[in-house]
Amino acid sequence: MIAPARAASPQNVLREDLPLPLCVLRGGAIERNITRFQRFTESSGVLLCPHAKTAMSPALFGRQLAAGCWGLTFATCAQLEVARRHGVPRVFYANQLVGAADIRYVCDELRRDPGFDFYCLADSVPGVRLLASRVADADPGRPVNVLVEGGLAGGRCGVRDAGTAVAVAEAVHAAGPHLALAGVEGFEGLAQYRDPGRREADVREFLGFLVRIAETLDGRGLFPAGQVLLSAGGSAFYDLVIDQLKAARLSRPHQVIVRSGCYLTQDWGAYASLQADLQQRTGSAGPVLEPALEVWAQVLSVPEPGLVILSAGRRDFGQDAGNPVALTHVRRGTTERRPLSDSGWQMTAVSDQHAHMTVPPGHGAEVGDLIALGPSHPCTTFDKWRVVHLVDDDYTIIEAISTCF
Amino acid sequence: MIAPARAASPQNVLREDLPLPLCVLRGGAIERNITRFQRFTESSGVLLCPHAKTAMSPALFGRQLAAGCWGLTFATCAQLEVARRHGVPRVFYANQLVGAADIRYVCDELRRDPGFDFYCLADSVPGVRLLASRVADADPGRPVNVLVEGGLAGGRCGVRDAGTAVAVAEAVHAAGPHLALAGVEGFEGLAQYRDPGRREADVREFLGFLVRIAETLDGRGLFPAGQVLLSAGGSAFYDLVIDQLKAARLSRPHQVIVRSGCYLTQDWGAYASLQADLQQRTGSAGPVLEPALEVWAQVLSVPEPGLVILSAGRRDFGQDAGNPVALTHVRRGTTERRPLSDSGWQMTAVSDQHAHMTVPPGHGAEVGDLIALGPSHPCTTFDKWRVVHLVDDDYTIIEAISTCF
Numbered sequence: 001m002i003a004p005a006r007a008a009s010p011q012n013v014l015r016e017d018l019p020l021p022l023c024v025l026r027g028g029a030i031e032r033n034i035t036r037f038q039r040f041t042e043s044s045g046v047l048l049c050p051h052a053k054t055a056m057s058p059a060l061f062g063r064q065l066a067a068g069c070w071g072l073t074f075a076t077c078a079q080l081e082v083a084r085r086h087g088v089p090r091v092f093y094a095n096q097l098v099g100a101a102d103i104r105y106v107c108d109e110l111r112r113d114p115g116f117d118f119y120c121l122a123d124s125v126p127g128v129r130l131l132a133s134r135v136a137d138a139d140p141g142r143p144v145n146v147l148v149e150g151g152l153a154g155g156r157c158g159v160r161d162a163g164t165a166v167a168v169a170e171a172v173h174a175a176g177p178h179l180a181l182a183g184v185e186g187f188e189g190l191a192q193y194r195d196p197g198r199r200e201a202d203v204r205e206f207l208g209f210l211v212r213i214a215e216t217l218d219g220r221g222l223f224p225a226g227q228v229l230l231s232a233g234g235s236a237f238y239d240l241v242i243d244q245l246k247a248a249r250l251s252r253p254h255q256v257i258v259r260s261g262c263y264l265t266q267d268w269g270a271y272a273s274l275q276a277d278l279q280q281r282t283g284s285a286g287p288v289l290e291p292a293l294e295v296w297a298q299v300l301s302v303p304e305p306g307l308v309i310l311s312a313g314r315r316d317f318g319q320d321a322g323n324p325v326a327l328t329h330v331r332r333g334t335t336e337r338r339p340l341s342d343s344g345w346q347m348t349a350v351s352d353q354h355a356h357m358t359v360p361p362g363h364g365a366e367v368g369d370l371i372a373l374g375p376s377h378p379c380t381t382f383d384k385w386r387v388v389h390l391v392d393d394d395y396t397i398i399e400a401i402s403t404c405f
Numbered sequence: 406m407i408a409p410a411r412a413a414s415p416q417n418v419l420r421e422d423l424p425l426p427l428c429v430l431r432g433g434a435i436e437r438n439i440t441r442f443q444r445f446t447e448s449s450g451v452l453l454c455p456h457a458k459t460a461m462s463p464a465l466f467g468r469q470l471a472a473g474c475w476g477l478t479f480a481t482c483a484q485l486e487v488a489r490r491h492g493v494p495r496v497f498y499a500n501q502l503v504g505a506a507d508i509r510y511v512c513d514e515l516r517r518d519p520g521f522d523f524y525c526l527a528d529s530v531p532g533v534r535l536l537a538s539r540v541a542d543a544d545p546g547r548p549v550n551v552l553v554e555g556g557l558a559g560g561r562c563g564v565r566d567a568g569t570a571v572a573v574a575e576a577v578h579a580a581g582p583h584l585a586l587a588g589v590e591g592f593e594g595l596a597q598y599r600d601p602g603r604r605e606a607d608v609r610e611f612l613g614f615l616v617r618i619a620e621t622l623d624g625r626g627l628f629p630a631g632q633v634l635l636s637a638g639g640s641a642f643y644d645l646v647i648d649q650l651k652a653a654r655l656s657r658p659h660q661v662i663v664r665s666g667c668y669l670t671q672d673w674g675a676y677a678s679l680q681a682d683l684q685q686r687t688g689s690a691g692p693v694l695e696p697a698l699e700v701w702a703q704v705l706s707v708p709e710p711g712l713v714i715l716s717a718g719r720r721d722f723g724q725d726a727g728n729p730v731a732l733t734h735v736r737r738g739t740t741e742r743r744p745l746s747d748s749g750w751q752m753t754a755v756s757d758q759h760a761h762m763t764v765p766p767g768h769g770a771e772v773g774d775l776i777a778l779g780p781s782h783p784c785t786t787f788d789k790w791r792v793v794h795l796v797d798d799d800y801t802i803i804e805a806i807s808t809c810f
Contacts, residue, residue, distance in 0.1 A: 016504055016505035016506050017506060018506050019481070019482035019483060019486075019504055019506040019507045019510065020504050020506075020507075021481075053757065053758070075757070075758040076424070076426075076716070076758055077424035078424060081424075095705065095716075095758070096705040096706055096772075098703055098704075098705050098716070098772060098773050099421055099424050099425050099703050099716070099773075100421035101421050101422060101423050101424040101425075102424045102425075105424065123706050123708060124706060124707070124708075124772060126771060126772050127705075127706065127772045127773075130737075130772060130773050151706075151708050153709070154709075154712075155708075156706075156708075156714055156756060156759055156761065157705055157706040157708055157714050157759070158706075158708060159708070160708060160709065190756075298503055298504050299503075300500065300501040300503050300532075300562055301501055301528050301529060301532065301556075301561075301562040301563070302529070303528060303529075303556050303560075303561075303562055303563060303564070303565060304558070304559075304565065307559075309561055309562050311481070311500075311503070311504070314725055314785065315784070315785070315788050315810070319725075320719055320724075320755075332535075350725075351561060351595075352458065352480070352784050352785070353458070353480040353481055353500070354561055354562070356561065366531060367501075367503060367529060367531050367532045367535060368503050368504075368532075368535050379720070379757050380719065380720070380757070383720050383789070384788070384810075386810065405720070405789075405791065
C-alpha cells in the first residue's frame with residue numbers, strides 16, 4: 001500500500017496525507033443516523049431490517065446490528081455470501097430466489113447453521129415450482145421461508161393482481177415440506193421516479209394492494225400458524241409504509257418490516273429531496289437524517305476561465321440520480337473549509353476519472369486545491385470504492401472501512 | 406467463497422455452476438485482440454502503451470506486456486500503485502500529477518527502483534511550479550519526465566493555445582534538475598462525443614494542434630537531447646493519430662505512442678460503432694477487433710406479457726455510453742444459445758440490481774433462463790467487478806481474473 005506521510009500520527013484528508021480522490025464517511029453523522037432511525041422504528045412498533053446492499057460493508061453491518069436491527073436485507077447471492085461470511089444471522093433476501101447455484105448456497109447454509117434465519121420472495125407459480133424443486137434437491141433440512149411479492153404495474157418483479165398472489169401462495173402451500181409462506185412483500189420505492197404530484201397517491205395505492213393481498217391470503221387460510229410478516233422498502237416513504245402496513249386487518253398477529261438502506265448516509269440529491277417531502281407530510285415527526293457521504297478530489301487544471309477539472313469522475317461517484325453537487329473548497333496547504341453550496345459551481349460533464357465543473361467568475365480555485373463533492377443516491381457511490389474512510393469533524397481518518405461488492 | 410457445484414470438473418457459466426450475474430471475458434477474442442493490435446502498431450512504426458485503467462487487471466497487464474507493448478498507461482495514483490505492486494516497469498501517467506501524496510509516491514518509486522520509467526503531464530505554469538516544488542521536497546534522485554498536454558476547447562485538461570504550451574515548457578525547463586521535458590500529449594478521444602459529422606475534422610484539427618505545439622517547442626530548443634515523444638489516445642481514431650503524429654517535422658527523432666485501452670475487449674455499442682467508422686476511413690486496413698466482454702444474468706420474473714426482469718443492474722454494467730444490448734438466450738437446463746440480436750429485446754429501465762427488458766410477443770423467456778448482455782464502453786463494466794471470468798467458446802471457465810480498482 002501507499003506509505004502514509006506521517007505513519008505515526010493520524011492521517012488527515014485535508015492535509016493530503018493520502019492520494020485523492022477519497023470516499024469519506026462522516027463518522028458523527030453515521031452514528032447519529034443509525035441511532036435515530038433505530039429508535040424511530042422501535043417507537044413506531046415496526047422491525048428494521050436495513051437494506052445492506054447500499055454500503056456492503058461488514059463494519060457497518062456490525063454497527064446496525066449492534067444498534068438493534070432485526071436483520072439485514074440483501075439482493076443477490078454474492079451479497080448474501082458476504083453477509084454469511086461475516087456472521088449475519090438473519091437475512092431478508094429482497095429478491096426472487098431463482099438460480100441453481102444461489103439455491104444450493106442458501107440450502108447449504110440453512111443445513112449448516114440452525115441459527116440462520118432466511119426469507120426470500122416469489123411472484124409466479126413457475127418460480128415457486130422451480131424454487132421448490134431446487135430446494136428439494138438441495139435438502140436443507142427445513143423449509144425455506146417465502147413471502148409473496150406484490151409489484152407495481154410497469155415496475156419490477158411482483159404479482160400485478162391479487163388473483164396471481166393467491167395462485168403463488170397456493171403453490172408455496174403445495175410445496176409444503178420445502179417452502180413455508182411467511183408473508184407479503186413489496187417495494188414501493190420505484191414510485192419515487194414517477195411524477196412528484198402522483199408519488200404519494202401511487203405509494204398509498206400500492207401499499208393498499210399489498211394489504212389486500214395479505215388479507216386475501218389470510219382469509220383463505222394460506223398462512224401457517226404464527227405471525228405474518230408484511231414488508232416494504234422504506235427509504236423514501238417509511239411514514240406511509242408504517243401507517244398502512246400496520247393497519248392490515250388479519251386474523252392473526254402481524255409484524256411490519258421496513259428495509260430502508262439509505263437512512264445510513266442520506267445523500268445530497270434524490271434522498272435529501274424525498275426526505276424533505278417526508279418531513280412535510282409528517283410535520284417533522286420523523287428522525288432527522290444527516291448526509292454523511294462525500295467524495296474528495298483535487299483541482300487538476302483550470303484550463304479555461306469558467307472551467308475547473310477535478311480528479312474524480314464517473315468511476316468515483318454515482319450519477320444515476322443526478323451528478324454530485326460541489327460542497328466545499330479547501331485551498332491547498334490550508335485546512336480552512338469554504339462552503340460551495342449556492343456558489344454556482346456545477347458539474348456539467350464527467351469522464352471516467354475527471355469531473356468537469358463549470359464555475360462562475362471569481363471562483364477562486366487553483367491547481368492543487370481540494371474540493372468535496374456530495375453524491376445523490378449513496379448505493380452507486382459506495383460500490384465504486386473498496387475502502388471508504390470514516391472521518392471525524394476535522395477530516396482526520398478514524399477508520400478505513402472495507403466494502404465487499 | 407461459494408462452493409462450486411462440481412469442484413473437480415471445470416465450472417461452466419451456462420450450467421449455472423456459479424451464481425449469476427457474472428462478468429465474462431471471451432478468452433479467444435482477448436488473445437486475438439492483443440496479438441492483432443500489437444502487430445498493427447509494430448507494423449505502423451509506433452509504440453503501444455495501452456491504457457490499463459480499462460480493466461485494471463494485473464493478469465491482463467501481463468498478457469499485454471508479454472505481447473510486447475512499450476509500457477502501460479494509468480490515470481490515477483491508486484492505479485499507478487497497483488501497477489507498481491505488480492511489477493509494471495514503464496508507466497505513462499496520462500494525467501496531471503498534482504497531489505502531495507501522489508508526487509511523494511512517484512518520487513519514492515523513482516528513488517527505490519532505478520528501472521522505473523515514468524512519464525506524466527503538465528498543462529499550466531502553476532501546475533509545473535507545484536510539481537517541481539513537491540518533487541524537490543521528495544528528492545527522487547532524478548528528474549520526473551513531463552509531457553506538455555494539449556487540450557480540446559471546452560474539453561478536459563490541456564493547454565488551449567501554443568503560447569501557453571511554450572510557457573509550460575519553459576517552466577519545465579526552468580525546473581531543470583527536478584523535471585525533464587519529454588514531449589507533447591493530448592487526448593483526441595473526447596471528440597467522439599461530438600456530432601458525428603464533425604468528429605473526424607475535430608480530431609484532425611486537434612492532432613494538428615499537438616503537432617504545432619511540438620514543432621514550436623522544438624523550434625525554441627526546449628526539448629533536451631534524445632528523442633521526443635508524441636502521444637495521443639487511439640481507441641477510436643488511431644489511424645488519424647498515427648498518420649498525423651508521425652508526420653510531425655522536428656529537428657530530432659520522435660516516437661509516436663498510442664494509448665488505446667478498449668482494443669482489449671472492444672464493446673457492443675460505442676466502440677463497435679467507432680470501429681465501423683474507422684474501418685470505413687481506412688478501407689479495413691486496421692486490425693479486426695472482437696467484442697469480448699459479456700454480463701450473464703438470469704430471468705427472475707416475467708411479471709407482465711412484454712416485460713422480463715433480469716438479475717443484473719446498474720451495479721453490474723456501465724450505462725454511460727448507452728444500455729447493454731441483449732446478446733443471447735439460453736433455456737434453463739440446456740446449453741443451447743439462441744442469438745438475441747435483432748430480436749427486439751430492449752433494456753428500457755435499470756435498477757441497482759435488475760434490468761427491465763421490454764420484449765416482443767413470443768419472446769420465449771421463462772423464469773430461470775440465462776441471458777447474456779453486451780455492454781457499451783468496457784471501462785465502466787470492468788470497474789463493477791472484483792473478478793471477471795475468462796471463458797472458452799463453450800463458456801467453461803478457464804481462469805478467474807482479479808481486477809484491482
